[in-house]
Amino acid sequence: MSLRPDLAAIAAVVPQGARVLDIGCGDGALLAELRATAAIDGRGIELDAADVASAVGRGLSVVQGDADTDLVDYPADGFDVVILSNTLQAMRAPAAVLGEMLRIGRRAVVSFPNFGHWRVRLALLFGGRMPVTRTLPVSWHETPNIHLCTIDDFRATVAAHGFVIESAAFLSGGQQRGGAFANLLAEQAVFVLRRA
Amino acid sequence: MNAHDQRFGLDRRVTLALPLALDSGAALAHVEIAYESYGTLNADASNAILICHALTGDQHVAANHPRTGKPGWWTRLVGEGKPIDPARHFIVCANVLGGCMGSTGPGSTDPATGKPYAMAFPVITIRDMVRAQAALLDHLGVGTLLAVVGGSMGGMQALEWAATYPTRVRSVVGIATAARHSAQNIAFHEVGRQAIMADPNWAGGNYYGVGAPTAGLAVARMAAHITYLSEEGLTAKFGRRLQSRDALSFGFDADFQVESYLRHQGLSFVERFDANSYLYITRAMDYFDMAEAHGGRLANAFTNTATRFALVSFTSDWLYPTSESRRIVRALNAANAHVSFVELESPHGHDAFLLDAPEMNRVVDGFLRAVETL
Known part of the structure; x- marks a missing residue:
């Protein structure tokens, strides 16, 4: 099974046998992959009922819920890794969600589309319109992405809240790329965070 | 399992050998349990599923009612080719303690007087019903259940099973149910x-x-x-x-x-x-409050549980609304339990769990198959 590139980058940082919570797990593709390849003990949260049904149908423990409101119900340190893939920008309170992730888990893995990517910048600069790109395919009035950020924004927010960046991976055109000028050249970023 | 074993099949009865100790402090002797079984218990007795019925249900979950001739009450979920399948599972459903479909209840004869118990019957609880089911399973040679499955009051029994006999239940499916009765x-x-x-x-x-x-x-x-x-x-x-x-x-x-x-x-x-x-x-349903029975904290009912849980609610169910399922999910998360939960769209209210619900079947099927492979 081939995973979406950002999911593959996330999977690469999840240790064998880890206890994993995937927030916004969709139909459970990442959890199922991690179960098969890394023998994780996985749980998921997903907003969409049909996706939850699919995930449960593949034998995963997935709860229909909303990360903005439901993370408080999870005990501290219940997980080794808490994953938020391509969902941070849809949260009402992204910083609070990051804080909850690092309360529940020892590590947080976060992937998001980089609003600082040059295509986005050009679209806004020359087009004068909100960008519609490969990683942000929905127009402004329909998008669930209410809190878009750039890679530098994310680093600043992480620092301001006292979290520590353990590692980062950057993607462009479905390929991993180096960290140089990532804020300009990466379409997506995957960060591994821990508590200070 | 011997195909001619009189313990198995449709429309069975057993009188429990021991008196049943009840939550009220009373004990009931000569308790009779009316039940049905479908399918065959496998060699290592690992394929048993107990189905618990709702308030006015009965043990005829998947076979025609012997008196009315009507089909079983949950043939949409239980039967050949269904998520709970006699080809794969050994399925047991018993009339609850206190019922009137053959199990001992207020209409049964009190052996002490030779007359119906009527109001001399002791007040029973959901846990008492579960204890009676456990005694039945002892009789049937079932130690650990693959799953306890129930909707409404049946779901309450299923949850109570996980709390009372945590090592006997590998999984619980609770549909349109609650862990307490609201005002x-x-x-x-x-x-x-x-x-x-x-x-x-x-x-x-x-x-x-x-x-x-x-x-x-x-x-x-x-x-x-x-x-x-x-x-x-x-x-x-x-x-x-x-x-x-x-x-x-x-x-x-x-x-x-x-x-x-x-x-x-x-x-x-x-x-x-x-x-x-x-x-x-x-x-019995009104007395049901699993949190109260565990120091006021519902999560305590499931401490260290290895049982896996699947909960399903329906959008238009205002009797046991989604908020009650979420309350159970919260408690199970707090107890670090394996829990799945989904709220399904339905206009049919609480009765939705008895009606055609393909998504519910998909969830139950996937959940049970996963438990079977563990």
Whole structure:
């Protein structure tokens, strides 16, 4: 099974046998992959009922819920890794969600589309319109992405809240790329965070 | 398993060898349990599924009712090619303690007096029902259950199974259910009980062989039946349409279709249900509060549980609404349990769990298959 590139980058940082919570797990593709390849003990949260049904149908423990409101119900340190893939920008309170992730888990893995990517910048600069790109395919009035950020924004927010960046991976055109000028050249970023 | 073993098959009975100790402190001797089994217990007894019925259900979950000839009450979920399949599973369903379909209840003969227990029957709880089921499974040679599955009051029993016998239950499927009875739940039950007790035929419960309080029981059923439906469903099905007439009668006949429907529900119910059983079972549900039984914290009921849970609620169910399922999910998360939960769209209210629900079947099927491979 081939995973979406950002999911593959996330999977690469999840240790064998880890206890994993995937927030916004969709139909459970990442959890199922991690179960098969890394023998994780996985749980998921997903907003969409049909996706939850699919995930449960593949034998995963997935709860229909909303990360903005439901993370408080999870005990501290219940997980080794808490994953938020391509969902941070849809949260009402992204910083609070990051804080909850690092309360529940020892590590947080976060992937998001980089609003600082040059295509986005050009679209806004020359087009004068909100960008519609490969990683942000929905127009402004329909998008669930209410809190878009750039890679530098994310680093600043992480620092301001006292979290520590353990590692980062950057993607462009479905390929991993180096960290140089990532804020300009990466379409997506995957960060591994821990508590200070 | 011997195919001619008299313990297995349709329409079975067993009298428990030991008295049943009840939550009230009382003990019941000579408890009889009426049950059915489908499928075959495999060599390592690892494929047993217990199905728990709701308030007015019975043990005939997947076979025709021996008296009415009607198909089993959950054939949409249980049967050949269904998520719970006798080709794969050994399926047991028993009439609850306190019931009136063959298991010992207030209508049964009290061995001490030779007369029906009536109101001398001890007040029972959901946990007492579960204890009786455990004794039945001992009799059947089932140690650990692959799953306990139930909707409504059946879901309460399933949850209670995980709390009372954590090592005997590998998984729980609770559908349209709750871990406690709310004030509103209790209130509706009290209306039903008062209707029964206000019927002069009730006679303090001593109506056996004389004439049952059918009018009271019918009203109880009518009130309860409203709670099993939704406003949306009632409006779609009946609206304000009139029954067999073109104009209002300016009287108190069943002018409206919805009145006629409810009257029919009430009248057909009294033919198959005992009024005292209705009192006792509704009481057991009202007493149900798993948090209260575990130091006020629901998560304590599931501490260190290895049981996997699947919970399903329905959008239009206001009897056991999604918020009650979420409350259970929260507690299971706090206990670090494996839990899946989904709220499914349905206009059919609480009754949705008994109706055609392909998504529910998909969830139950996937969940059970995953547990089977563990």
